[in-house]
Amino acid sequence: MSEYPQLNLLIGGEAIANGRDMIDVIDPATGEAFAALPKATSDDLDAALDHAKAGFASWRATGADKREAILRKAASLIRERAQNIGASITREQGKPVKEAVGETIYCAMLLEFYAGECKRNYGKTLVRPDGQRVEVRHEPVGPVAGFAAWNFPALNVMRKIGGPLAAGCSVIVKPSEETPAGGLAMVQAMLDAGVPVEACQAVFGKPSDISEHLLASPIIRKMTFTGSTAVGKHLAKLAAENLQRTTLELGGHGPVLVFNDADIDAALDTMAGNKFRNAGQVCVSPTRFLVEEDVFEKFRDGFVERAEKVKVGSGFDKDTDMGPMASARGPDGIQSKIADAKEHGAKLLTGGERIGNQGFFHQPTVLSEVPTNAEIMNEEPFGPVAIINPMPSYNAMVEEANRLPYGLAAYAWTQDSKRRMSLASEIEAGMLAINGGTVSAADAPFGGVKWSGYGLEDGAEGVSACMVSKTVHESA
Structure with missing residues (x-):
């Protein structure tokens, strides 16, 4: 068993653990607490929002070739670290190591696909007479707030950060407080690969406090969530207040x-x-x-x-x-x-x-x-x-x-x-x-219908869900 990592917030590239209220992390194989996780304060969340605004401006201006190279490097780091990440997931979530390592490798595969989508962001030009042009552009929606479930600690977080980053968005993600290490490892790989520290951040705390604070901010332009239908409906109502776009991957049967x-x-x-x-x-x-x-x-x-x-x-x-x-x-x-x-x-x-x-x-x-x-x-x-x-x-x-x-x-x-x-x-x-x-x-859309949510992750659709269309009408 590899050593379980230090847990912290990641805000503007700073690993924050001291001076915060803590949350116990429980080993499901024993029922005992074995680690502690810091809770973000309101000031921490405001700082993360400010960083996300700045990070969006810089990351969206980064060329597609460079964004692709950075995401591919992050995928490579995830593959290199898969055994240690998998062991951390097993410790906090319980699944067999072989499944946890497989989940981690799938994250790398998904990110590799997303990386390619950086250069497959095709717009279109409509047919017009000489002297006129109509261009349809696809642009990143803006800073994204992502909320991930505990059952796949790494993959659920990758689905929240990979698509937005490929689209040129910044993202603040809240991995599950019950299974924090897998998600933190995904964010850390992004930062180590060269994603700007303001463009990918991780926070923890009481889930309702975090979601209400982030979604109340006009800085956030999209919300994405994996979890129960009941919580998804609640978050959709919060997002509606600022007309934030939403992706919801909810329960099934x-x-x-x-x-x-x-x-x-x-x-x-x-x-x-x-x-x-x-x-x-x-x-x-x-x-x-x-x-x-x-x-x-x-x-x-x-x-x-x-x-x-x-x-x-x-x-x-x-x-x-x-x-x-x-x-x-x-x-x-x-x-x-x-x-x-x-x-x-x-x-x-x-x-x-x-x-x-x-x-x-x-x-x-x-x-x-x-x-x-x-x-x-x-x-x-x-x-x-x-x-x-x-x-x-x-x-x-x-x-x-x-x-x-x-x-x-x-x-x-x-x-x-x-x-x-x-x-x-x-x-x-x-x-x-x-x-x-x-x-x-990795290349196929993932999502449901009816009470299982709306919007898609994975595949090209997982990136386009983080884009908005702009039509430019131009005359000579």
Whole structure:
């Protein structure tokens, strides 16, 4: 295990830790505090805003070639530091080191793509008679406030800073106070690579205080957030006061449609691993398995068999498949939802219990035949629980997949090409994986519909979301 880094604010390039109230950081494997994080004062936030204003002016004036080179250097630094960053993420969040290092490498891949977008900011010239010209320009929106969730400490922060910086914006990011080191490492790599110290800053504190202070400032021109739907709605209201543009990546409740012509073994091998990745604490996690009746028993039994083979333990154990949940809220919430499902008649097939009395470990759990009025069928469990229900027909499966107000990620398994085309049209989700488990790629947009938010991250869309269009009409 590498040494956990010193935690601090990063404001105008200054690492600030002294003379501030502190927040405990908890090790999810033990439940004990092991580090402390400084809280930004109102003066700190005002200073960060002033720096962001100045940083925007200088960074937007930096040529595209230079911005690209700096971001590529930052990506290289992240790759070099991946093992240490991954170990820090495991300490503060709990996921296995192999997952944490993979998350870190993905940050570098995403940043490399964003770097290329610095030079792919194409405007256009409209057709006009001689002596006239109409140009459509894409320009950076301005200083951005980013608020990141705890489940992917590095990646959520990279999604908040990579796109804005590629667009030419400055950014103030608030990583989660529960998992600060991964996000700080992303910001530090940017600064070490040559991003101006005013253009990329990190602050911490009581989340509501930070968001209200930053979004009340006219300096901030865009807000981007990853987290719960309830908090996203609140932040959208705050941003509306100054008409700040917003990107919201919110909760999901991923349906998985398994048809009777599917490759069941492939579906099981892929989706069981996806379900218990990061202890189910993934916004695009597959959760409601809607299985055609003909293959329900085979799929159900195969899933239970795989769930019972998942090795739960410390993220630093090389044999661990699933670490602890990230905080005490996790097991408490899962226990409540499992109890409610059982009261409504659901069958508990495996798991269902906490593991030990130290830390926040929970058994991989499978429920079946869960009625739609159970809480877990309507609220994202965000934990290691799979729901497997038999379904009578295609129409019933699509209706259930679309029943909830969420629409982030969805999955389907079928060999029927006509059915795949129909699903692509009919499933209400921002991302759909067919015969696979991947819904995220550096060059592909990431985001949801309905209560899962709006706006996009990743891909070219993640940069264009930080741009505004200006039309210039010119005559000779």
